[in-house]
Amino acid sequence: xxxxxxxxxxxxxxxxxxxxxxxxxxxxxxxxxxxxxxxxxxxxxxxxxxxxxxxxxxxxxxxxxxxxxxxxxxxxxxxxxxxxxxxxxxxxxxxxxxxxxxxxxxxxxxxxxxxxxxxxxxxxxxxxxxxxxxxxxxxxxxxxxxxxxxxxxxxxxxxxxxxxxxxxxxxxxxxxxxxxx
Numbered sequence: 001x002x003x004x005x006x007x008x009x010x011x012x013x014x015x016x017x018x019x020x021x022x023x024x025x026x027x028x029x030x031x032x033x034x035x036x037x038x039x040x041x042x043x044x045x046x047x048x049x050x051x052x053x054x055x056x057x058x059x060x061x062x063x064x065x066x067x068x069x070x071x072x073x074x075x076x077x078x079x080x081x082x083x084x085x086x087x088x089x090x091x092x093x094x095x096x097x098x099x100x101x102x103x104x105x106x107x108x109x110x111x112x113x114x115x116x117x118x119x120x121x122x123x124x125x126x127x128x129x130x131x132x133x134x135x136x137x138x139x140x141x142x143x144x145x146x147x148x149x150x151x152x153x154x155x156x157x158x159x160x161x162x163x164x165x166x167x168x169x170x171x172x173x174x175x176x177x178x179x180x181x
Contacts, residue, residue, distance in 0.1 A: 031171035037160055038149070043142040044171045045135060048178045053132045053139040054110040056178045060085050063177060067170045071098065081107040084118065093162035094122075095155070101126065124148040141174065143167075 031044040046053060056063055060083070064073035069091035076084040083105040090098045101120035107113050110132065117126035128145035145167075149159055 031168050031175075033164060033168055033171075037156075038147045038163075039145075040164070040167060041142060041144050042167050042171050043140060044175050045138055046141055046175045046178045047138040048181070050110055050132055050134050050139050052181050053141060053178050056174070057113065057130055057132065057141075058107060060105075063174070066173055066177060068173070069093070069166050069170070076102070081109070083107070085115075091162070091166055093159050093166055095159075097122070099123070122150045124150050139178070141171070141178070143171065 031042050034041045060075050061073050064070045064085075064087065069089050070087055071090045072086070072088040074086045076086050085103045085105055087101050087103065088098055089101070090096065099121045101123060102118040103115045103126075104118050105113055105115045112129055112131045114129040115127065117123055120126065125146070125148045128143065128147075131140075131142045131144075133140040133142070147163075149156070151159055
């Protein structure tokens, strides 16, 4: 179960559905969340530069440690645009358990990071990406995530409901971090 992104997991931590240019007109303070049952796209317009958005998004330790569900995020290795990050999640959607995950991340500067689960506790599968798209007045930040928690069927609806709340909160926190610079 886990995840920044479950949410931000963001990375982390994260979901998919294409945002039309019309969605850009949505208030920057409110994230848009589409999807269900572990497959989501969260997006938000941030009043910042693409360079700053990239800097914040790829600061894996500080940015993701600021998320409500990620208790620790540690860069394990980097070889060019390929990274491995360890994260520990603990949130309502983890039912109080500390969930460990190791993610493989590929950066495509300055627009996208993609991630997938290498190993983790109580997570069957996890993958996603973050994209940054310049728009009038800032940057459209989009997080697509797919997660399949290793949970009994009876717990899955509550897990997904709590994860969706966390994803919205994480997108607002990310917006705040990016706007601060």
